[in-house]
Amino acid sequence: MLLGNNRFHLSGALLLVVTILFFICHHALSTSTPDELNRSQFRALPVAQSKRVQSPLTDSDTAKxxxxxxxxxxxxxxxxxxxxxxxxxxxxxxxxxxxxxxxxxxxxxxxxxxxxxxxxxxxxxxxxxxxxxxxxxxxxxxxxxxxxxxxxxxxxxxxxxxxxxxxxxxxxxxxxxxxxxxxxxxxxxxxxxxxxxxxxxxxxxxxxxxxxxxxxxxxxxxxxxxxxxxxxxxxxxxxxxxxxxxxxxxxxxxxxxxxxxxxxxxxxxxxxxxxxxxxxxxxxxxxxxxxxxxxxxxxxxxxxxxxxxxxxxxxxxxxxxxxxxxxxxxxxxxxxxxxxxxxxxxxxxxxxxxxxxxxxxxxxxxxxxxSHGRIDWALAAGEAHAAEYEITAATADDPAGMPQDVGSTAAWQQGWQSADACETACALWPACVQWSFVGVDDDDHQRCRVDRQVVFTFVGDGLQSTSGWMASRIDEWAC
Structure with missing residues (x-):
């Protein structure tokens, strides 16, 4: 009888311990945060997969x-x-x-x-x-x-x-x-x-x-x-x-x-x-x-x-x-x-x-x-860049040969007549940063070239020219 009671108490004790352990584990899982559960599952992954998942995208990652x-x-x-x-x-x-x-x-x-x-x-x-x-x-x-x-x-x-x-x-x-x-x-x-x-x-x-x-x-x-x-x-x-x-x-x-x-x-x-x-x-x-x-x-x-x-x-x-x-x-x-x-x-x-x-x-x-604003030089023939606008006696009255936002049409049309007139034409076009005047005795070959770019050699024909820049406008360019 004593032996039977001992067996009964031993079995009951074991059952009680298992029940308590189950309750503790269930409570821990129910109170764990999703992040903690994710980390727990992540640690169970194979090592190779863990390295792949953990590796962040870099600047050279093409998918990103x-x-x-x-x-x-x-x-x-x-x-x-x-x-x-x-x-x-x-x-x-x-x-x-x-x-x-x-x-x-x-x-x-x-x-x-x-x-x-x-x-x-x-x-x-x-x-x-x-x-x-x-x-x-x-x-x-x-x-x-x-x-x-x-x-x-x-x-x-x-x-x-x-x-x-x-x-x-x-x-x-x-x-x-x-x-x-x-x-x-x-x-x-x-x-x-x-x-x-x-x-x-x-x-x-x-x-x-x-x-x-x-x-x-x-x-x-x-x-x-x-x-x-x-x-x-x-x-x-x-x-x-x-x-x-x-x-x-x-x-x-x-x-x-x-x-x-x-x-x-x-x-x-x-x-x-x-x-x-x-x-x-x-x-x-x-x-x-x-x-x-x-x-x-x-x-x-x-x-x-x-x-x-x-x-x-x-x-x-x-x-x-x-x-x-x-x-x-x-x-x-x-x-x-x-x-x-x-x-x-x-x-x-x-x-x-x-x-x-x-x-x-x-x-x-x-x-x-x-810095001095104007310079005289002999243009070299055959350079690659042509001025955006060229004013001559033959083209001065052509509306297609002048910017739409020029300040004075009359003054622009006179730009081919002298270096001062060419400089004025450039000043009247808000985008202009460079002008170049070629002056010869023949009016048919006299011209004024203006551009929105800084160019040190225009397409030329070996004639003497006078050029100048609107440096203050260039200074306004910003990044």
Missing amino acids: HAHLAVPAIPAALRPTGVSSSLSRQKKPPYRVNTIDVGDVALLLYTDASVIGQHLPIHLVTSLLPERIEPDNVLIYSNRPDTIGDWHIVDAFENSTTTTTITTTRRKQKHHSQASLSHHKSGHSSDNKFLPLLQHAGRNKPHAKWYIYMEDESYIFLNNLLHHLSTFSWEEPWYIASSETSRRGFFALSRTAWEQVFGGEETETLQARFVSGLDDRHVLDRVLKEDGVMFGSSDVAVARSEEFSQSQSHRASAINRENWCAPVYSWHGASGRDISRLHGLELNWHSISKRTLQYRDIYTHLIAHEM
Whole structure:
């Protein structure tokens, strides 16, 4: 009886303990917050899944930040190997990867006739070893040469182009003067990009980007490397100006190089590069045919978030559109320009922590040249920029030849008669920041040119001109 009672009490005690434990657990679960329950469940996940869930989205996460770029060819015609979900980032330009100076090959082309005038300044600015290692540089010309420790590669060494020609190069002696020189070379400088890019890709196979520049260009390397970091070099990208001049500069990703130059036979490529077009337009066409994607470099189209290129501040324009845009490359620069641009870039981080922009080129290198307001010079023929409005005796009365918001039609129509009248016409147009008057004895050739841009050389005919600027209006431009 005692044994039976002991068994009964033992079983009852065990049942009581189990009941109490169940009640405690149920109470704890009912009072737990959803967040605590989630964390409890999360800790039970496998380790690999836990890392995936915990990992936050970064600035380079395409699902969060990517915007589709406009391909060079319609999507339906693009080769299947090219992804339609591109890694180009916009607004703001998030980095896809980090590109430093060791990831690029800088390709500098100089014509043999002017190599002694144009290359030396680059050797002490653009190509300094503390700026870029010599192993990351290739210098090309239309005949082989050696300058100091630099070996100049004949870009046409393996080319079938052997035409002897006479070319014309402009050698800047002063910002107001230019002379022409004729020379004979062993190869045409046309269609140089096929042999040049083939050589570069084969000799610098580890480069992520190939940056081409000419001897009258200056590359703002820090700005450019940061910009290239917003593109994926593992996709076929070609970064260049959309302007028809297409001079001075472009960047080609390694993947684009492999897609165009890496597999096709040289003879087949040479046949594709034969065209009546100039070399840059031929290159553009071949790249488009092979599905390479173009990154716009036209400030007027893409504003400051896209790549921008300009010519020298004496041969191109600074305006409201590019005022706040980063500057990456300038073309048409003299040796003096290149030296000053290099000095500004070298010291920029001691001046400001932000990106070097077009307005900084104006402020530090141009504004003081305009301080006196007017200047006389001889216009150089053949420059690329034409004034927005040109007032002549024949066009003065044409309503289509004047802005709608000009202050006085009568005064505008007299702008072609003198430098003072031209300056008045500019003042009467609120957007005008520069005027240029060409005065000759013949009224038919006398003219007044006005523009909303700062341009240091208009399209000219070698005649003497007087120019001036509305600096106070430029000072009102803001970012």
